Amino acid sequence: MPQPFSPHPGGPRAHSAAELVHRVSDPFGAIIAEFNYFVAERVLYVCWHGHLTGELVIRVAEASLPWIEQLHPLGLVNDKRGTTGDWGDSIDWIQFEWLPRAKQNGLFAFAYVMDPDTPMSLENTSVADAIGEELDLRLFYSLPVAWKWLRQRVQKTSNTSAA
Structure with missing residues (x-):
């Protein structure tokens, strides 16, 4: 059985336990992304693997939509550490298909x-910019710092909507 993501194995928990909800493979069967959901935080964590292309990014984004529609996460951690590739040609699909539904x-x-240590290409930056025009997006080099920011954003919104 697949194990859910744990940012601090054996260490103190900074957030609730994750539930592994889905894995996406490339046409050759290699896992390119794993989706973990943190119920208490209402955050979907997507961990990417390998060399990515626009086609693979669209494949993962398409696969995420049923989970976004079912779980209604407020935040998403898009962890592309350790990946390579250019996926700038996915911008139109991300901008006009994925973003509105998300x-x-x-x-x-x-x-x-x-x-x-891996600079973002101009093409990949254009995808991040398109997302940032529609969602509150921040770039991070540290997963714990990203979690802290996202948790604060989600809590702030949850408190505002509960009032």
Whole structure:
């Protein structure tokens, strides 16, 4: 049975336990993304693997939509540390297909985690910029810092909507 993501194995928990809800594979069967959901925080964590193309990014984004529609996460951690590739050609699909549906189902905050040693290409930056025009997006080099920011954003929104 697949194990859910744990940012601090054996250590103190900074957030609730994750539930592994889905894995996406490339055409050759290699896992390219795993979706973990943190119920208490209402956050979907997407951990990417390998060399990514626009086609693979669209495949993962398409696969995320049923989970976004079912779970209604408020935030998303997009962890692309350790990945390579250019996926700028996915911008139109992300902008005109994925973003409207994600927003419609409550997603408003997007924490983009990347390697500090791997600069983002201009094409990939255009995808992040398109997302940032519609959602509260921040770029991070540290997963714990990304979680802290996202947790604050989600709590702030949850408190505002509960009032």
